[in-house]
Amino acid sequence: MRAMKHTVGILGGGQLARMLAEAAHRLGISVTVFTARADDPAAQVTTRHILGSMSDRQALQQFLASVDVVVFESEFFDTALLADAAHDRNVRFAPSLDAIRQLQDKLTQKELLDRLGIATATHLIPRKDESIDDFVSRALDALGGAAVLKWARLGYDGKGVLIVDGSDASRMEARAFASAANEKNVPLFAERRIDFVRELAVVATRSTRGEFIAYPLVISEQQRSICKLVTGPATALGVSAELEHQAHDAARALAGALDYTGTFAIEFFETREGALLVNEIAPRVHNSGHYTQDACATSQFENHWRAVLGMPLGNVQPRHGFAMLNLLGPEGIERANDDVQPPFPSKRGHVHWYGKSRIVPWRKLGHVNGCTDAVSQLDGLVAELREIERAWSDRVRGERE
C-alpha cells in the first residue's frame, strides 16, 4: 500500500502562517494558505494559496476540498461555519474545532480553567438586561475597586480590553466599549484588576500521540498592551522554579482535558503574593514563543507540525539566556513596505521580517531574536536588539516619503 501524503492547509496568511509555512517546507510538507490577499506574509513564501475572507463560505469550501489537515494561525474563525463547510469532506482540524471553540471564548476558557482547578482572575458577567453603568458599579464593588472589562471573543494586542474605575470619563469609555462589543455580537465580562509583579508565558505542544513537551517559562513585557520583549528562561531571571512547575502542570492538564493537538500558549500574571494566575490562552503558535526559533533546538513552529502529523516532538532545550524583541511600526510613519529596507541584523541579533504590505505605527512588522551563553550577558543582548530597532527606525525616518 502506498502511504497517503498529507496535503496541509493553514487558515490565515499573516506572520504566524508565514513562519508555520517555512517550518513546513523544511520538513518537506506541502502547504496551501487560506488568506485574504495574494501579498499577505504567508502567501509570499508559498506557491499555493486560496484567497477569501474568514466568512467566505465558498472560498473556505474550495480550500477544505484541497487539503486533508488544517491548522490555524488565529482562533477567530467561525467554528460552526468551518464544521459546515467541511461537512462530508475528509478533513482533520488540528487542534479540533471543539478545542478552538472552548478557547476562543474567554468565558468558556475560564469555566474550563475553573474545572481544572487552574487559578485565574476572579470575574463577573452582566445580568440579563443590566445596563453597562450598573454592571460597572457592581463590578467595582465586587472586584475590589478596580476592574478590567473584556470582550469574551475577538480581543488581541489590547483590543477588547478596558480598565475601568468609577470616574465619569471611565464610564463614558465603558459605554463606548460595550456598544462596540454589542455591534460585534460579543459578550463582555469584568475581571479583577491584578496587581502583578510581571507577566509570564509558556508555550507547549501536545501531539496526536499524546506526547507533551513544554518550553521554558519566559518573562513577557508589553508596550501599549502589545508584546514587546520576551526574555528567558524565567527561572534564570529571578522567577522561582516552583512557578515554572505550576505553569507546565497547567499546560499539561489543559492540553489533556481538550485532547489538544499542536502548539499553544498560556499567558500568566505573577501576583505580588507570588501566585500564578492565568491571563489568557491562545490555541496556536504565539508571539511569546518566537524566541524558540533561535534559542531552542526545535521551534514552536516545527513542533506544531510534528504534533499535528504524528511525528515525535523535537528537543526544546533552550540556550542559557535569550531575548526576543518585537519590531513595531514607528510612530508617525506610514509607508509601503516595498519602499523600505528591512532592519539590519547584528552579530547576535537575528531579524525575522514579515514582509507586511504596509509599515503602520504599532503594527507588528517583525522580530529580532538573540541568545547568550550566560544570563549575565542578557542586558547587553537586549540593548543590542534595541539598537537594531533604533537604527532601523532612524533610517526610515530619514528617508523622504
Place this chain on the structure above:
Amino acid sequence: MRAMKHTVGILGGGQLARMLAEAAHRLGISVTVFTARADDPAAQVTTRHILGSMSDRQALQQFLASVDVVVFESEFFDTALLADAAHDRNVRFAPSLDAIRQLQDKLTQKELLDRLGIATATHLIPRKDESIDDFVSRALDALGGAAVLKWARLGYDGKGVLIVDGSDASRMEARAFASAANEKNVPLFAERRIDFVRELAVVATRSTRGEFIAYPLVISEQQRSICKLVTGPATALGVSAELEHQAHDAARALAGALDYTGTFAIEFFETREGALLVNEIAPRVHNSGHYTQDACATSQFENHWRAVLGMPLGNVQPRHGFAMLNLLGPEGIERANDDVQPPFPSKRGHVHWYGKSRIVPWRKLGHVNGCTDAVSQLDGLVAELREIERAWSDRVRGERE
C-alpha cells in the same frame, strides 16, 4: 533620500538556492530565482522565478533586468555569457564574476593556491598533443605510482574524477574519461593520489565590508564520492587545533586575495603525516556547511546574505557536538516525490527536505541535522540520524509503486 531596496536574484533553483531563499525571507529580502523548471526546489518556496537553462542568453537577460544583486548556487555558469548578458545593466554579482572564474576551474584554483603558499596535491597537466595513454604513464611515474585524473571544470560529487593505475582496465577507463572531457571541452589534469587519514572541510564568509568569519573545521565522510556525514567540531574529535588554525588562515588568505564576497567552502585532506592539503574550493554555500542551520547561531545561508548586502556577519559559535547526515535516494527506488512521504524527524534529528521532483538512487534529497551538548553523545546522535534514514527508506520500499 530614499534608500534603494535591493532586488536580489539567485542563479540556480536546487536545494542550495532553496535554503538561500528561506534565509532571505527571514531577513525580509525579496528574491527572484533563475532555474530550469517551475517545480525545482527553490521555485517551490518563492513566488518569483524566471525559467531558463544556464546557457539561455535571453532568459538570463530577462533575469538580470529584474534584479540588482545576483548570487550563485553553482559555480558552473558561463561567466563570459553572464558578463555579456549583464552588459549595460546595473547588476552586481556576489561573489564577483572574476572570483567565480578563478575558482570554477581547478587549474586556476591550484595556481592561486600556489601563489598564496597554500598546500595542495601535486599535479601535472597534459602536454600539447600528448595521448591520454602517454599522459597516464607519465603521471603514474611522476606522481608516485597512483594518480587521480580530474576534469578542470564541471566536476561534482565524484563526477569528473577517476583514479588510475597502470592496468589495462584502468587505461580503458582513462580513455573514456578523457573523451568525455573532450566532448565537454573541459581540460583534464592528473593529481597525486593522497593517502589521507580523513577529509576535513571549513566554511567561511567574507563581507563586502571585508569582515571575515570562519566556521569550525569539520570532518566529512563520503560514500561513492558523495558527501554523506559531517561531524564536528573537528577539534573535539581528535583533529589538532593547529590544523583548524591552518584551515582558517587558508580561508582568510584566499578570500582576501579574491576580494571575495559571501560564503565559500574549502575541502581538505588530512595526510598520514598530519599535513593539511586543499582538495577543492567551492565559491558558494556548501554541503559541508549544512550543519550550521541547527548547530550555529547563524547559518552559512544567512551569513551569505549578510555578507552580500553589507550587513554585520552573524555569530557562528557552534554547539559542543553536531552532525549532518545526507539523505540520498535509496538504491533501486525511483519514484515521484509527490507520491512519497518525507522522512520523519526524531527528538534530536531535524529534517531538511528539498522537495525534488523525483526520488532517484543516490540523489541528494535532503539532510538531517542534530546537536549535542557533549561530544561523548555524538555517536548516539549519529545513530539516531541514521535511524531516520533507515526508517524512511524501509517505508518507501514497503510502499507499492
